[in-house]
């Protein structure tokens with residue numbers, strides 16, 4: 001039987017208006033859609049094929065990454081067109097890189113369909129520049145949840161998954177920025193329950209108290225311009 005194909009699709013960080021035309025076409029064509037919990041329900045509703053959640057904590061059973069690889073390869077070998085739907089972009093903290101390696105090793109045809117990552121799209125949607133002429137010439141995206149990792153060097157920092165690590169983050173941010181440096185916590189951008197909190201490095205961790213997830217943190221002088 002002919003091999004099917006796997007599309008690693010970025011759904012963007014918010015609702016269907018931020019979906020690319022290509023992602024929409026693939027969602028309409030795919031016979032099976034494996035999706036994670038950061039995909040907006042209105043986007044899932046556009047998928048015509050069978051929908052299989054491959055969730056992490058808080059959203060159905062946790063599916064080990066190797067099991068996702070196994071399923072993708074198995075479905076493609078049955079001749080099916082499969083979409084592996086990621087929140088944001090598949091290649092930004094989305095394990096898309098591991099999936100590419102697994103599909104390559106198995107000889108399964110695949111294609112990556114980029115999506116609008118929350119790291120860039122969420123601040124942008126809310127009118128927050130990540131760079132600004134004369135004020136911020138660089139930005140970096142990193143995970144906020146691992147206190148053992150050093151923060152990257154850039155004028156503006158975008159930290160994903162920060163909510164459980166705000167105390168440790170404050171200490172690390174204080175090594176790099178003055179305590180009065182502005183920051184923004186952006187939660188559920190483009191989703192119901194969207195919430196924005198503006199403050200200063202010195203306001204952590206209290207500023208994040210009770211904030212819903214998913215959320216990200218933007219730190220730098222640019223936040224004060226918005």
Ligand code: SAH
Nearest residue numbers: 088089092094117118160161188189214215
């Ligand atoms: N691949 C995704 C990121 C997955 S990691 C992307 O490119 O966007 C999950 C983290 O992304 C969350 O903890 C949060 O920091 C961020 N995130 C995703 N969607 C978000 C949203 N709608 N609003 C705020 N942060 C979001």
